[in-house]
Amino acid sequence: MNRLPGLDLLRAIAIIWVMLFHSYIVGGLGPDFTWLSRYGWMGVDIFFVLSGFLIGTQVLRPLQRGEPLSFGGFYARRAWRILPVFAVVLTLYVCFPGWREAPGLQPWWQFATFTMNLLIDYGSNQAFSxxxxxxxxxxxxLVFPLLAWWLARQPSTARFAGACVAVVALGIVLRAAVWLHDDAINPPRNWYIEDIYYPTWMRLDGLLMGIMLATLRVYRPDAWARWQARSNAFLLGGVAVCCVAFWLFRDRTGLLANALGWPLMSFGFGLLVFAGADRQSLIGRWRVPAAGWIAGISYSLYLSHKLAFHFVQVRFGTTLQGHGMTAFAIYALAVLVLGATLHYLIERPFLRLREHRASLAGQGHTQAQGAERCTVR
Known part of the structure; x- marks a missing residue:
């Protein structure tokens, strides 16, 4: 998929928003930024919708054409994309405790097996959380390609719609039940983070919204094109829905927000992504300066930004107190320098290696097909 300026803009907004929210670990960036940082945790949900849409499209297109899905190829591409820079950042956290933004860290194997979100003791181990x-x-x-392959064996609009409704409904019921249970017994830990905010099964709404968009694009291209002719209306609708979600999440840990807020917020972000995927929409028409670059390094930024925050705080924290714009500029510069360094030194070389290996594999496949044709003749 060619890069779309609208999606790059949303990705850049998402990572900046998340980093503004996480500035609380250094005492915040002053009252001038409070209105921006308060809801910055929602940036992660923009990433979820984008991931569901982009990965969903990548997986569903060969299935729609009746081609076999290369599970090995898919997992290898994801591994080359995700693991190298993640391994470097995890090594920094494990081997250099003084660099952490918080003293406690979950065991390294929980990060390596991607089970940390299910096992975390948030009260004691907030580093790299x-x-x-x-x-x-x-x-x-891990799961979606298998599920997509199974559903594609006998495509059914009704079955797909039923599965989507079931996921949303079960999420609402599960979050509400856990919230009511934990609120009643009030366990001596941060149960909101550990039982509701972090577990995978509680956070499927954004990914599902992205998958629904990908399914529409791949399996109903005529409807996709017809609706994208009204992408600006969807854009305005997305902004309106997000405003309602902001209102619901004014009490972020409340029952109503956590029962109904997640699917509503994901729907709003899904409308924004739908509009961003149209090159003629208000957000897809122009390339915003630096948005594409920030979007390109956003993964490295996300992994490393707390390390940069902590470095600046240790070196200059006292001096920067009370200097909102100056503090913002210095923290932002440190984050960009570290994130860009990881991107260009670790992430991009491995991506190039991935493409080189894929190219060699493609050449080998072509040669094998040629030899097979010669043999048959």
């Missing part, structure tokens, strides 16, 4: 979302993504990468 933002890797929880990567765990959710990895579970999605």
């Amino acid at each position: 933002h890797a929880w979302s990567l765990c959710v993504e990895e579970h999605f990468y």
